[in-house]
Amino acid sequence: MTLRFLLPSVALAATALTSPAATQPSAPNRVLEAQILLDRQHQSPGVIDGREGSNTRRAVRAFEQSAGLPADGVLDDEVMRRLRAASPAPLMVDHTIAAEDIADLVKVPSGMEAQASLDHLGYETAAEALAEKFHMSQAFLRSLNPGASFVTGETIRVVRPRETEITTKVARIEIDKGRSEVRAFGADGTLLASYPGTIGSDRFPSPDGQMEVRAVAPAPTYYFDPSGREWGPDKRLTIAAGPNNPVGGTWIDLTKEGYGIHGSPDPRLIGKTASHGCVRLTNWDAAELGKAVEQGTTVTFS
Numbered sequence: 001m002t003l004r005f006l007l008p009s010v011a012l013a014a015t016a017l018t019s020p021a022a023t024q025p026s027a028p029n030r031v032l033e034a035q036i037l038l039d040r041q042h043q044s045p046g047v048i049d050g051r052e053g054s055n056t057r058r059a060v061r062a063f064e065q066s067a068g069l070p071a072d073g074v075l076d077d078e079v080m081r082r083l084r085a086a087s088p089a090p091l092m093v094d095h096t097i098a099a100e101d102i103a104d105l106v107k108v109p110s111g112m113e114a115q116a117s118l119d120h121l122g123y124e125t126a127a128e129a130l131a132e133k134f135h136m137s138q139a140f141l142r143s144l145n146p147g148a149s150f151v152t153g154e155t156i157r158v159v160r161p162r163e164t165e166i167t168t169k170v171a172r173i174e175i176d177k178g179r180s181e182v183r184a185f186g187a188d189g190t191l192l193a194s195y196p197g198t199i200g201s202d203r204f205p206s207p208d209g210q211m212e213v214r215a216v217a218p219a220p221t222y223y224f225d226p227s228g229r230e231w232g233p234d235k236r237l238t239i240a241a242g243p244n245n246p247v248g249g250t251w252i253d254l255t256k257e258g259y260g261i262h263g264s265p266d267p268r269l270i271g272k273t274a275s276h277g278c279v280r281l282t283n284w285d286a287a288e289l290g291k292a293v294e295q296g297t298t299v300t301f302s
Helices: 030-040 054-067 077-086 126-133 138-144 283-292
Strands: 092-096 155-159 172-176 181-185 191-196 209-218 222-224 237-239 250-254 260-262 298-301
Touching (some): 054 191, 126 138, 138 155, 191 283, 209 283, 250 283, 260 283
Parallel strands (some): 172 298
Antiparallel strands (some): 092 155, 172 181, 181 191, 209 250, 209 298, 222 237
C-alpha cells in the first residue's frame, strides 16, 4: 500500500458542560456505566452503546490487568468498584451544540473513485459528528435524545468520555491478532492503554513480528496505488483528508512498507470485521495513540 500524507494538527475537543444539574443517570445500565468508565481509563470498549460484547469484555480484561486483578474479562462487583473509584465524575452531561461541532458536513459516496472527487471527507450528519465526539454509537446518541434535531444551540444529553490523554510516552505496542486488540505499554512495562482493533484476514493477513513506528499523520490524505493488490479500483487515486477517509482521522505509519495503524470511517465495525492487513481503530482511539507514540516506538504483531 503506497501512502503519503499531509500533516495538519489534530485537536481532540473537550466535553462542554452546559448544565449544573448534569448528574449520574438514575439506575444506569451496568454495561453502559462500565463502558464509560473504561473509556476514561484508556481501556477502550470502542463505541459506547450500553451493549455487552467482545470489545467490552476485552476492555474489562485490560483494566483488570492494569489494576492487578485476575484478568478474566468478567464485569464483577470488584471491577465496578475499582472503576467507580478511579473516575467518580458524572456519567452523563448536557452539551450545547456549537457550530464547530457540526461544521463541514458532506455526503460521502461509497466508492473510492467517487470519494476522490471530494475535497474533504467530513462527517455526513450532525449525529455522526456528535456521536464520534463523545465516543458513542449514533443509535445510542439518538436514544438519549428522542426528537432532537442536532442543530447549533440545541442542548443534548451525552456521555462524558475520557477527558485526558495518555500522559506517559508509549514505548511498545503489542497487536494481538487472535484477540483483535492493540495494547500500549510504557518503558517500565505498565499497560497504559488498550483498544479493540480490526485486523487482517486469512486472505489479506496482517504481518507478523516486530517493526517500529516510522511517522504519525493526523488527518492523512490517502493515496491509493493498485499495483500488486487484489482489491480496489485499477487506477491510482488521491482521497482527501477527513474522518470518513478510508484510513480515518489518523495514520500511524510502520516500518514494514504499506502497513499502519489507523482510524476508520465506521467505528461500529471495529473488532467485528477484517481489514486488508492494516490495523483499524476508532478515530478517537487512533488519535489518542498517535499522540502518545514517536518515531522508533516498537510495534509487535503476534
